[in-house]
């Protein structure tokens with residue numbers, strides 16, 4: 327039986343499945359990944375040079391590896407820290423792969439399955455959890471999750487632990503405040519923000535949702551009371567995933583069906599991160615029957631002559647779902663309302679609702695001057711992430 331792996335071990339695994347393929351990818355992961363690859367690498371032609379002493383990330387080199395295999399390979403540094411990860415892209419034949427595995431083995435590198443290698447590479451639980459990156463719905467949220475996968479959040483947690491070990495509550499609190507500031511974004515990296523579109527019948531709610539989605543999602547008709555259910559559509563607003571809910575129109579004199587639709591609309595509004603109350607520029611305004619801090623007025627049908635003084639709706643944005651006028655401004659405003667403070671590239675973000683809760687808990691203890699409790703909360707946070 328193989329001895330258990332230690333931190334000093336370096337592993338090699340074939341990441342591509344067996345079978346006839348033109349290209350295979352081998353991954354070398356561990357403290358000696360670069361040193362051994364560098365020793366084996368033979369540059370190709372005059373233009374290529376030997377591999378540099380320190381591995382620069384995201385560079386590629388063309389050459390050969392060792393004396394056994396004549397085939398060319400592309401060497402890429404996938405990651406430098408915390409533990410180097412080097413990729414070898416080579417011809418996909420089983421014999422070539424076997425020879426490379428043996429060549430590395432001769433240098434003390436241990437072969438393993440790709441699952442084991444992924445597991446070892448993600449041994450830091452706060453990073454492993456960020457593998458939820460597969461759940462990201464837009465490339466913008468995926469980029470933030472990838473930053474966490476590459477250690478942004480786990481490094482921030484480590485720094486908080488170190489500060490608490492020194493009983494430096496100010497430093498711990500400063501870092502926890504930074505994390506808490508980004509919790510509202512973190513909660514939505516794997517679940518979209520929710521925007522409810524509300525208003526009187528026939529003001530153009532469904533038309534507006536269709537215009538935002540860029541396709542015909544909701545039924546649009548001249549007859550008031552067309553939408554009776556809540557119809558949701560996933561869209562990207564400035565790179566943020568947003569689920570827009572089209573609702574039934576609010577009216578006083580509707581029948582049972584309309585009443586049910588309105589009850590659903592109220593529930594959708596209460597659960598939404600933001601509500602757009604749509605007013606019709608060409609018909610007398612119907613104001614919301616309740617107040618919500620998340621409510622923003624939008625005046626639709628501005629392509630038609632105004633039937634009222636639209637200046638009455640203070641702070642309202644003007645749009646036309648028909649001509650698309652004002653839609654870009656509406657999207658920009660939506661992004662600003664939903665994510666007023668987006669994280670900078672590489673910044674640490676608590677990336678699940680549970681981590682956000684733990685950050686808040688640790689912050690609470692720091693504010694109360696309870697170092698030991700704060701330390702326990704941070705410890706739980708690390709375990710939680712695993």
Ligand SMILES: Nc1nc2c(ncn2[C@@H]2O[C@H](COP(=O)(O)OP(=O)(O)OP(=O)(O)O)[C@@H](O)[C@H]2O)c(=O)[nH]1
Nearest residue numbers: 527528529530531532533547551552553575647648
């Ligand atoms: N001129 C003009 N007409 C619009 C605009 N937006 C919607 N309409 C028209 O207004 C009517 C009602 O549109 P809908 O989108 O069905 O309105 P709604 O608010 O969803 O209506 P309910 O589902 O019945 O509550 C339709 O005839 C649309 O074509 C617009 O920006 N300009």
Ligand SMILES: [Mg+2]
Nearest residue numbers: 531532552553
């Ligand atoms: Mg409708």
